[in-house]
Amino acid sequence: MDWTFNNDMPIYTQLVDKIKLSIVSGQLPPGEKLSTVRELAAEAKVNPNTMQRAFQELEREGLVFSQRSNGRFVTEDMEVIMEAKKAMAQTYIRSFVESMEQLGYTGEEIISLIKGEKEEDKK
């Protein structure tokens, strides 16, 4: 995982986003056991309390669950994962559209631009 952080957002929300991305992209498959808070905190070079807070947030959203003595696991509920994926996609799209609109493009123009870009990729 890439552990660089932006300056303008709380660290714990950035941690939540990074772990969420790993889960929805399948990098952390459903049912996978997660490293301990301490290990992950050391890896990300963040305060363990901050990592703990990120996990609490992920647990609240249902993406991870903890078993008392065994540790934390990625959820096996695909529906929750897909929902999270969709929510993330929507967030990206919203901010993308917003930027495009600032450039002066309309909805139709944006779609055709994206199509054009995809064609380019194929060649």
Add this chain to the structure above:
Amino acid sequence: MLGKLIKHEFKGSGRTMVPFILVCLGLSVLAGLSIRGMEIQKDYGWFSIVFGIVMFLFVAGLIAVCVMALVVCIERFRKNLLGDEGYLMFTLPVSVDEHIFAKLIVSSVWFIATWLVCMLAFALMFLCNLNLIEVNWSEISFVFGEIWARLVDFGLLHVLGYFLEVLALVFVTCCGTCLQLYCAMAIGYSFSNHKVLLSVVFYFVISMVLSFIQSFGMLFLNTLNIQPVQSISNAGVVHVVLLAFLVYMLVYATIMYIPTRLLLKHRLNLP
């Protein structure tokens, strides 16, 4: 914790003191041998130069060891407690009293040790010089026997008492001397500038005040016009005098201790 402090204090100061003491004792053996050499050697030519050098080194060594005891006493307090090392020492889980006592006890032990070393050095020098075959052992044992008989006559208990009193007096005097140095440094180092200079100045100020009080006290004692108590024997008078000195030195040491402790506790001013 005091025991641990003393242990580490011995390690810290022994680094300097032990080599000096060993060199001193080594020189005394050399001195003894060279005196003997002078007696055997018929023509004095080059050997007298060697003899001169060895004797000079021997005396210089003895002086050096005494001076070093004083230097170590000052430097251990100054560097270990009032310098950068103070950050380490004063954050140990021990009290200020334990710090002062550890320094005090170890310094006093070194002072006494240097005197013993000086005596031992002379003894070694003479021993090396002795021609053991010519020694009349019966005469020596006779002399010692005579001394012992005199002591028994005098009262062994008295003698033991004197010995202990003198020992205590020597120790307390050492402590007092150290404490006056500590007190002067504690005052000098509580200022932000000219710490060393102020320490020296305060040392002499304290000495002056003390000698003033002393002469004042003497005058006062004279006016009291104390008559010797007839009921006390001569042997007893010596006890009284020794104990009086002991009490006096204890008071002196305590007077030096109190400001040192207060300053280290509340006016510590580490660099």
Add this chain to the structure above:
Amino acid sequence: MTATFECKGLSKNFGATQALDGVNISIAPGRVVGLLGPNGSGKTTLIKLANGLLTPSEGEVLICGKRPGPESKAVVSYLPDKTCMPLWMNPVQLMAFFQDFYGDFDRQRAEDMLQRLGLDKKQKLSQMSKGTREKVQLIMVMSRKAKLYLLDEPIGGVDPATRDYILDTIIRNYDPEAVVIISTHLISDVEKILDEVLFINRGRIMLQASVDDIRQQYGKSVDEYFREVFKC
């Protein structure tokens, strides 16, 4: 629950200079706190007061509910902003020293860290470079299982690689019962490992807040926010 570190109306003046002025702080166990402020703002004075190296002019400092003394010193691990270890010692002698006086000193941890940083256990401190001495000192301080770590400028004089190692050590040794207070002006380096920050200026606490709250509220890092607050 008693706060691990607490200041109540704490003031300290040196003659006419007011170094600290009515400081009130309370820090609960398990927190990693940054004590941030410009030079001469009172950071070192505050830390010295907590160690009993200075006596307050007014108010008090409490460590686990107790005033600084032998009892509090047994649970405080202090890294001063200068080399304070006797230079004639080597790391082996230092470890023996720490082991003698601190019941919470973990010899194995110290040995591991010395090895990992590739330090010679038999080399005298007097023969080491300034940076190496700082490393040895930090290893000794971090090898204790203390209740309160007071680190005065722990990353000031070391190279970036060691800086990372030091921060890593702080995270790895994290103990939910302990408080770590780091005084520094290199905020961007330590920001990620902090829970809370204390902004101190001219002897007064200007702000006590969590790092993420500052980021949430102002949309900028603590480092950027600090620069804005203390703009010259």
